[in-house]
Amino acid sequence: MTAVVDTLRLTAEDAIALVERGEVSPAELHAAYLGAIGEHDGELHAFLRTVEHDDGTSIPIALKDVISTRGIATTAGSRMLEHYVPVFDATVTRRCRDAGLSILGKTNTDEFAMGSSTENSAFGPSRNPWDPERVPGGSGGGTAAAVSAGLAPWGLGSDTGGSIKQPSALCGNVGLRPTYGTVSRYGIVAFASSLDQVGPVAKNVRDVALLYRIVSGRDPADSTTVELPETVVLPVAERLDGLRIGVPRQAMALEAIEPGVRASFDAALALAEELGAEVDECELPLSFDYGMPCYYLIAPAEASSNLARYDGVRYGLRGEGETYRAMVERTRDDGFGDEPKRRIMLGTYALSAGYYDAYYGQAQRVRTLLVREHAAAFERFDMLATPTSPTVAFPVGDKAADPLAMYACDLLTIPSCLAGLPGLNVPCGLSEGLPVGLQLIGPQFGENALFRAGHALEQALALDLVPERLR
Amino acid sequence: MTWEPVIGLEIHVQLKTRTKMFCRCPVGFGAPENAQTCPVCLGFPGALPVPNRTAIEWVVKLGLALGCEIAPRAVFARKNYFYPDLPKGYQISQYDLPSCTDGKMVVPLQDGEHVVGIVRAHLEEDAAKNVHVGGRTGRIGGADYTLVDYNRGGTPLVEIVTAPDIHSAEAAKRFLQLLRQTIVELGISDAEMEKGTLRVDANVSVRPAGSDELRTRCEIKNMNSFTHIARGIDAEVERQVAVWESGAEVEQHTYDFDIGSGALTARRTKEEADDYRYFPEPDLVPVEPPSELVERLRGELPELPATRIARVATAIEHERALVLVTGGLDALWEATVAAGAEPVAASNVIANQLVAGGADPAAVDPGELARLVEARERIPRAALTEALAKVGEPGFSADPYLAQETVSDAGSLEPVVDAILAANPAQVEQFRSGKEGLLGFFVGQVMKETKGQADPRTVSELVRAKLSA
Numbered sequence: 001m002t003a004v005v006d007t008l009r010l011t012a013e014d015a016i017a018l019v020e021r022g023e024v025s026p027a028e029l030h031a032a033y034l035g036a037i038g039e040h041d042g043e044l045h046a047f048l049r050t051v052e053h054d055d056g057t058s059i060p061i062a063l064k065d066v067i068s069t070r071g072i073a074t075t076a077g078s079r080m081l082e083h084y085v086p087v088f089d090a091t092v093t094r095r096c097r098d099a100g101l102s103i104l105g106k107t108n109t110d111e112f113a114m115g116s117s118t119e120n121s122a123f124g125p126s127r128n129p130w131d132p133e134r135v136p137g138g139s140g141g142g143t144a145a146a147v148s149a150g151l152a153p154w155g156l157g158s159d160t161g162g163s164i165k166q167p168s169a170l171c172g173n174v175g176l177r178p179t180y181g182t183v184s185r186y187g188i189v190a191f192a193s194s195l196d197q198v199g200p201v202a203k204n205v206r207d208v209a210l211l212y213r214i215v216s217g218r219d220p221a222d223s224t225t226v227e228l229p230e231t232v233v234l235p236v237a238e239r240l241d242g243l244r245i246g247v248p249r250q251a252m253a254l255e256a257i258e259p260g261v262r263a264s265f266d267a268a269l270a271l272a273e274e275l276g277a278e279v280d281e282c283e284l285p286l287s288f289d290y291g292m293p294c295y296y297l298i299a300p301a302e303a304s305s306n307l308a309r310y311d312g313v314r315y316g317l318r319g320e321g322e323t324y325r326a327m328v329e330r331t332r333d334d335g336f337g338d339e340p341k342r343r344i345m346l347g348t349y350a351l352s353a354g355y356y357d358a359y360y361g362q363a364q365r366v367r368t369l370l371v372r373e374h375a376a377a378f379e380r381f382d383m384l385a386t387p388t389s390p391t392v393a394f395p396v397g398d399k400a401a402d403p404l405a406m407y408a409c410d411l412l413t414i415p416s417c418l419a420g421l422p423g424l425n426v427p428c429g430l431s432e433g434l435p436v437g438l439q440l441i442g443p444q445f446g447e448n449a450l451f452r453a454g455h456a457l458e459q460a461l462a463l464d465l466v467p468e469r470l471r
Numbered sequence: 472m473t474w475e476p477v478i479g480l481e482i483h484v485q486l487k488t489r490t491k492m493f494c495r496c497p498v499g500f501g502a503p504e505n506a507q508t509c510p511v512c513l514g515f516p517g518a519l520p521v522p523n524r525t526a527i528e529w530v531v532k533l534g535l536a537l538g539c540e541i542a543p544r545a546v547f548a549r550k551n552y553f554y555p556d557l558p559k560g561y562q563i564s565q566y567d568l569p570s571c572t573d574g575k576m577v578v579p580l581q582d583g584e585h586v587v588g589i590v591r592a593h594l595e596e597d598a599a600k601n602v603h604v605g606g607r608t609g610r611i612g613g614a615d616y617t618l619v620d621y622n623r624g625g626t627p628l629v630e631i632v633t634a635p636d637i638h639s640a641e642a643a644k645r646f647l648q649l650l651r652q653t654i655v656e657l658g659i660s661d662a663e664m665e666k667g668t669l670r671v672d673a674n675v676s677v678r679p680a681g682s683d684e685l686r687t688r689c690e691i692k693n694m695n696s697f698t699h700i701a702r703g704i705d706a707e708v709e710r711q712v713a714v715w716e717s718g719a720e721v722e723q724h725t726y727d728f729d730i731g732s733g734a735l736t737a738r739r740t741k742e743e744a745d746d747y748r749y750f751p752e753p754d755l756v757p758v759e760p761p762s763e764l765v766e767r768l769r770g771e772l773p774e775l776p777a778t779r780i781a782r783v784a785t786a787i788e789h790e791r792a793l794v795l796v797t798g799g800l801d802a803l804w805e806a807t808v809a810a811g812a813e814p815v816a817a818s819n820v821i822a823n824q825l826v827a828g829g830a831d832p833a834a835v836d837p838g839e840l841a842r843l844v845e846a847r848e849r850i851p852r853a854a855l856t857e858a859l860a861k862v863g864e865p866g867f868s869a870d871p872y873l874a875q876e877t878v879s880d881a882g883s884l885e886p887v888v889d890a891i892l893a894a895n896p897a898q899v900e901q902f903r904s905g906k907e908g909l910l911g912f913f914v915g916q917v918m919k920e921t922k923g924q925a926d927p928r929t930v931s932e933l934v935r936a937k938l939s940a
Contacts, residue, residue: 068517081516088510090517185754187517193753222519223755302753305551308560309514313619324611328553351551351748360750 005029007036008150008466012207015059015153027053030060030102037105037151040470044127046136046146047105049073056102061211062146062155064139065106066113067198068187069093076189077109077121077139080310080317080335090187091222092156092198092215099214104152107142111337112307113163113191115139116409119400120339127396128171130434130467134393137167137409143201144171148467154202154211158188160195161295162388162413168201168425169388169437172465174208174454175201177413179444180420181226183212184219190306192299193224195417203465205426205454209234212447233448235455240275243453246282246381251412254288256390260431265387268428268438271460272385277453282377282384287415290366295414296407297350297363303340304347310335342403367418374419378443383453386412388425388437416441424450426457427465435465473680474715476708477688478643478673479635482650483628484533484660485597485668486526492596492627493520493563500666504620512625514558519754522547526627527570529659530594531760532768533629534571536653536775537589541765545570545593547752552745555611555619556599564630566749569593570758576653578646579780581789587646588634594758599624612739629660635674635685640701640708647671647697648797652776655799664695671700675707677715686721691735693727703728706735786814794822799832806837812844820844820859828856830863842869851877853923879926881933884917887925888933891916902938910934 005015005024018024024032034050041047048065051072063069066076068086070093075081089097096103110120118126118141126141128134129149136145140157144167147155157164159177168175176199183198190196200211213232218225247269252262269279312318312331319330336344350359377384390411399405416423421441428438438457442450464471491498494511510518534541548566574589600623605615631650637643651669654662662669676688691707694700706728711721726735776796783792783801786808795801800821807817820843825832843858850858850872858872878884891913892899902909913934918925 066517074516076516084516086510086515086517088515088518185517186519189516190754221521223521224753301750305549305561305748305750308551308553309516309558311553311555311560313555314513314558315515324555324617325553348748351750353746353748356748356750 005032006150007033007153008470010150010153011203012059012153013210019058026056026058026100026102030054030056030104033060033104033152036149040129040149040151043132044129044145044149044151045124046107046126046142046149046151048075048077048108048123048142050105051103054102054104056097056100058100058102059153060104061096061101062104062107062143062152063093063096064143064155064157065109066158066189066191067093067106067156068189069103069106072103072106074106074189075123076113077111077118077123078335078337078340079122081189082122082317084316086187088187091184091219093187095215096156101214107140107146107155109142110139110339112189112303112340113139113158113160114303114339114343116162116166116406117394117396117399118142119396120337122337125396128393129470130172130393131469134395134434135170137170137389137393139163139167140201141167141171144168144173144175147171147173147201147203148465149470150466154200154207156198156211156215157201158191158196158198159417160191160299161417162410164199164201165388165413165423165425165437165439166409169427169439170393170435172427172435172437172467173201173203174205174427174458175199175425176208176212176447176450177417177423178212178216178447179422181224182216182228182445182447184222184225186219186221192302193306194302195299205424205451205458206234208424209447209451229445230448233451235451237452237456238275238459240272240277240453240456243272243277243383244381245269245272245277245279246377246384247279248284248288248377248384248386249281250283250285250288251386254390254411256408256411257387258391258431261387261390261392261436264429264431264436265438268457268461269385272457275456275460280381282381284373284377284384284415286366286373287370287419288411291370291415291418292407292411294363294366294370295418296346297359298367298418300343300347301350301360302347304344304351307336307340307344339403370415371419374416374421375443382449383446384416384441386439386441388413388439392431392434392436412439420444422447422450424454426454427463428457428461429463433468472716474677474708474712475680475682476638476640476704477635477676477678477685478637478704479688480633480637480643480646481672481674482631482647483670484631484654484662486529486627486629487660487668488523488525488529488627490523491625492523492526492594493625496625498626502622504618505622507622508624512558513621514560520563520752522755522758523627526594527758527760528764528768529657530570530592530629531765532657532772533654533659534574534592535765535769535772536657537571537574537576537592537631539571539574539589539592541760542568542570542572543759543762544568545758547755547758548749549752551748554598555617556601556624558599558621558624562596562598563752563755564595565593568757576646576650577777578642578649579777579784579789579793580642580645585636585642587636590632590634592629592631595628595630597623597626597628635676640704643673643704644697644701645793647700648793649776649780652797652799656773656776664697673700673704673707675704675711676721677708677711687723689721689723690725691728692725695730699728699730702733703735706733710735787818791815791818791822798822798826800826803832803835803837803840807841807844810838810841812841816847817841817844820847824856824859825862828860830860832863834863834865836862836867839867839869842873846873849877850875851924852918852927856923877926878921878924879929881929884921884925884930884933887917887920888930888937891920892934892937899938
């Protein structure tokens, strides 16, 4: 490699140190990553567009294409917004810029963040850097693939039911879905407002903590945000002494979990015990029985309303029509792909007069029960652990025709999302040569504890997370 | 059979906050189209609402003035429907948990006090303004194209819903006058129908007098003054009574009231029923006004118009009291009476001549006004008119006007009267053949000739004496 830096292995923290020591300029670093993108993104399609020059004074960052960037198209992976250029930055974009980060580009996503493979992107799927025949997960597959392939030191994703954690698991990097309300949603193209959370994706836990520190905290423009009760601490822990880890029995009973995933997960927990953790079974019966149906009522219901603004009147795609109604119908028929249409229909039905109580209303009541069930578990445990994804990365096209199979990818990530809790994906091994992810769930605002545990495990596991074919 | 109208009102009041309900765009008229907009009120992807604190305080204030329960926890909800004036595809409103519920307003009418229940008062955002161009209907269906001005979109609105406690068009008008005055005095809105900052829809049904059933109701919209509302209600009541008396049944419809013709036009029936798919707005947290705030606002409430009408009506007739209070004139009246003016005379002068003269009631010195009221029949009419036009000016003194005397000696007025009668032989002839109403014409001519200095009563007596001679 003739490049100034080896982007494949460079962590964000080390990249910042290089810039601070003057060994590389922000512009050179930006260019180095553009070089890597030029080399690999033809195959991976992690990026929907890149930014040639940026005035950042630090290192670059990749942003999922649901995050508004002033002057840079933000499409949410949809034809509807193919030519939409925001006139304002999302709060997280603003915070990244304020921290000196340069915007490297916008990464691929399932349309409106609806999906678990990026195959629902209107602009074609992204590919997994470990095996381009396989998906990188979704909806944030673009960011995850970019980070694992060294096309970006780190990135931001958005997570509604697993869109940060699951792609990180499938690509072998670290992803955090933060506590609901700790990161601003202002400027994030909305999918399901009561579930959407922005979060960092990076090569290791310290980088994730660093980026979380940059983007988190109350935002006056998002009424649902709060100030963090404690500052973010970069983890240094190597031991897990006294840490009580609960493993939900109902999660591990799921047949969908592949043996290789189970083996990797069990080995990681055994290692955690060696590091001093106490691991025990815990009960979350409602969460795994009702989490999925509950999510598929609440998320589509909110989506059906959030996506109503795409009517062709003010921005984005506009279809032809003789009347207002005909124009709106043509716009929405042409602009939305199958998955958004499916969820708009589901959600509209769930909110309809006469069905509201049975569907949306009932799902909200169930959600309250899930919150309580998790709170009860945290009386006994400091954190919960499950595999992040029941499977390793699957072949492109494998589940594309079967929505329910695709929805099942998020079986393990959904319950804690409904409860508004933070979850961290930490790579815990390989199965069939593909990464397996461990999901650590903490109580509300438990991010620092997740970082400490994740960091200790990461150090002890000492996995090489560079995809073998790129080494 | 006698029929009793049953009327409920739905009132929208645009609040005059500095900024919009959920963003910081300014509220107000006159800006170029779409100049007062931002990503939030245009519904851009990712933009989020942040509630206006003042609007929340003001709806609580209004709720307290209307005797409502103030919800310790109110919840914004999304009302979903497609229309070009609704940029997000939903309106943020309140649904099952509104800010104010269960209030009432006491409307003093001549036959006693009527209580109108307030079912709810809630906060929401206004829609933008559509201008349908071309077509004959003025509606989107037949238009060639539609222009949308989003300046109004997102303006804070309070929706007030009354119980069906109103039983005449007149009572509806009185209620609205009182409600409007209350809103204006709270300082939360200009509440002007012609500007659209106050909008009223009426739900009307009729029933046999004495019964307590509720029959099918119709909604009337598009009325832009209290008088039109009363006319619209009367027209709808008449229509419904005719339908029931013909043996048919009233069907539920929405009617537009045509101000020009007084006709009611039924709106086209929609193919499907509205289903707004309300659900709690997930982008906002519940509104939980602290009890200290509610109590502070309660303490700040001024004495309300209804209370003041009752008080003023102990001194003068009820109708006059209502006019003074709803005209914002009762404070001046009270001060003028306290300065020594006779109550009825003071109310007449204030409600008629003072208002006609254009003086600002708030700037008037009640002591000087009381002197004018006292001298109103002694000084020349022209002097009184001029004085009342100027009584609001700084440093006004009644002295120069009170110094003027009317010309009331018959000797100096007789030649003028003679000249007027001689100049109008035709009118003299008509008066003599019984058209006595012409007396005022002759008096007026004499007053004009004397430049308002003559005493009208003396002139009138002189004219009458000469013509009957």
